[in-house]
Amino acid sequence: MITVLSGGVGAARLLRALSDVMDPSQITAVVNVGDDVVMHGLTICPDLDTIIYTLAGLNNDELGWGLSGETWRVMRELEALGGEAWFQLGDRDLATHLYRSQRLSEGATKTEVTMELASRLGVAARVLPVTNDSVATEFVTEHGRLSFQEYFVRHHHDVVVQAIEIVGAPEACATPEVLSALRDASRLIIAPSNPLISIDPILRIPGVREIVRERRDDVVAVSPLIGGQALKGPAARLLGELGYEVSTLGVVDFYEGLVGTWIIDEADTHLADEVRRRGVRVEVTTTIMAEADNAQRLAKVVLS
Ligand code: GDP
Numbered sequence: 123m124i125t126v127l128s129g130g131v132g133a134a135r136l137l138r139a140l141s142d143v144m145d146p147s148q149i150t151a152v153v154n155v156g157d158d159v160v161m162h163g164l165t166i167c168p169d170l171d172t173i174i175y176t177l178a179g180l181n182n183d184e185l186g187w188g189l190s191g192e193t194w195r196v197m198r199e200l201e202a203l204g205g206e207a208w209f210q211l212g213d214r215d216l217a218t219h220l221y222r223s224q225r226l227s228e229g230a231t232k233t234e235v236t237m238e239l240a241s242r243l244g245v246a247a248r249v250l251p252v253t254n255d256s257v258a259t260e261f262v263t264e265h266g267r268l269s270f271q272e273y274f275v276r277h278h279h280d281v282v283v284q285a286i287e288i289v290g291a292p293e294a295c296a297t298p299e300v301l302s303a304l305r306d307a308s309r310l311i312i313a314p315s316n317p318l319i320s321i322d323p324i325l326r327i328p329g330v331r332e333i334v335r336e337r338r339d340d341v342v343a344v345s346p347l348i349g350g351q352a353l354k355g356p357a358a359r360l361l362g363e364l365g366y367e368v369s370t371l372g373v374v375d376f377y378e379g380l381v382g383t384w385i386i387d388e389a390d391t392h393l394a395d396e397v398r399r400r401g402v403r404v405e406v407t408t409t410i411m412a413e414a415d416n417a418q419r420l421a422k423v424v425l426s
């Protein structure tokens with residue numbers, strides 16, 4: 123059994139490749155819930171949904187999020203009514219949020235609902251929210267305090283960030299399923315997700331960082347930065363704004379004491395010795411997962 127600390131897209135790509143090269147029922151994804159939001163009364167879990175949709179083969183490649191074959195009739199009607207339509211929710215996607223919200227209102231936990239959704243969509247890997255409690259990533263910015271979706275979607279992550287807060291994390295409990303998935307896995311993997319806003323909100327749930335630290339020798343991390351740039355999203359910019367080096371070295375420093383083996387991209391070969399000097403093993407390979415064979419090669423390195 124392996125356990126993968128996961129954000130959205132970067133993690134979903136790695137999880138899909140891992141599922142291609144090993145028995146997917148032996149994979150557990152422990153997923154960030156700091157981006158979760160209630161909109162129109164519906165509970166939306168963007169990272170959990172990205173992972174489930176991708177593993178089910180239903181992801182929308184053109185958009186990079188959401189479901190394939192999506193339509194937008196509800197959003198258009200909502201806009202015509204003067205409703206809040208800046209956060210796009212497709213017609214197909216809405217079914218997921220309706221299902222989840224109804225089940226939560228009946229008293230089901232986020233963990234139970236996630237397992238139901240994954241199994242109905244034919245996902246063999248185990249997908250777990252890190253906690254059933256509510257946690258919200260917030261940004262202290264030049265425009266004041268912003269919620270995750272205000273920062274990410276409304277402002278297109280194009281504002282200066284002074285600090286990131288994971289509201290509710292210190293009081294939240296990791297689920298028993300998550301704690302045993304972290305303790306019992308033969309290997310822990312940190313996906314190439316945004317360190318500050320996808321992985322940190324997982325590590326900040328009490329108990330999680332401590333287990334990862336104790337198991338450091340079994341922890342393999344894939345850098346989300348390639349040649350100092352993120353393939354998508356604000357990872358590079360945020361590292362710089364929060365005082366880290368804008369490169370794989372900044373990511374390595376961010377995870378100090380938590381990782382035994384780093385997998386870095388060929389574009390960062392020149393950084394390998396510097397990373398080794400920090401007392402970790404380093405593997406250099408192609409880490410861009412756009413093509414399935416490259417992604418599977420990376421998955422095999424992660425497992426080797
Ligand atoms: P989000 O929650 O959907 O924003 O996704 P994540 O936090 O999981 O992923 C965003 C990060 O994934 C960005 O920093 C990207 O650079 C990284 N990423 C996306 N695709 C790839 C890939 O193919 N290879 C690597 N190494 N990183 C990737």
Ligand code: CA
Nearest residue numbers: 129130157169
């Ligand atoms: Ca996310």
